[in-house]
Amino acid sequence: MEVESLRNKSGKTMEEQPGGSAANVFKRRRRCRNICFGVMGVLILIIILIVILALTVFKAKRPVTTVDSVSLANLRFSLDLARLKVSLNASLDVDLSVKNPNKVGFKYTNSSAQLNYRGKQIGEVPIPAGKISADKTVPMNLTLTVMADQLISDSKFISDVSDGELPLNTFAKIPGKVNILNLFKIHVVASTSCDFIVFLSNASIGDQDCKYKTKL
Incomplete structure (x- = not known):
């Protein structure tokens, strides 16, 4: 069965x-x-x-660093041609702004801004690390104190002082990265270099010429 x-x-x-x-x-x-x-x-x-x-939408774009203004502060200057003795104390106020055109935040690491005279560094100020949100611009107000000993030791300094004009340069370099969708990390270095003249007679600044560069 x-x-x-x-x-x-x-x-x-x-x-x-x-x-x-x-x-x-x-x-x-x-x-x-x-x-x-x-x-x-x-x-x-x-x-x-x-x-x-x-x-497309999240394509890494270059942050733009701009020098908005440069002004001279606390200038104390005296010249004794008989003794070839120069006394100089000054500080430089530099207003920078960094614009992040990306759709994601831009994080930058510790960096610095430099003050130069004829290729020689005569001042420096740190720029602490931070973050710039998407499509935002962050202002940076920097005060550079002139290292007078570095300035006076230059052989052309007396001649420039006699003419009443000091050719100076500010240089700021801001490295960082853009993180796209937590998948792509694009390293970026934004820098700006400004040449200008300090007129000692009235402590004013003129002939300013700035160049901007960004490297991905």
Whole structure:
């Protein structure tokens, strides 16, 4: 009776059925293969979308550093030509602004601004690390104290003082990075260099010429 119960009307056992376990295994494999292909397709679409966003909306743009103003403060100057003795104390107020045109924040590390006279550094001020939000501009007010000994030791200083004009330069370099979608970290270095003349007679500044550079 048990043998007969395992047989269907055609006289075949379940293992002998044409739609038995082998067909079910094949169907399961095909279903798994289709699911895998579907998941891979979705992942590929996501990757393509991320790449498109990274190259368009979130494309890394160059931060722009601008010198808004330069002014001379606390100038104390005296010249004794008979003794070839010069006394000079001064500080320079430099107003910088850094604009982040990216759609993500720009983080910058510790850096500094320098004051130079004929290629020689005569002053420096630190710029602490910080962050600039997307599409924002951050002002930086810097005060550079002139190192008089470095300035006076230059052989051309007496001649410039006699003419009443000091050719100076400010240089600021701000390194940082832009993090796009937490996937791409783009390193950026924004710098600005300004040449100008200090007129000793009235402590004014003129002939200012600034150059800006950004390196990705």
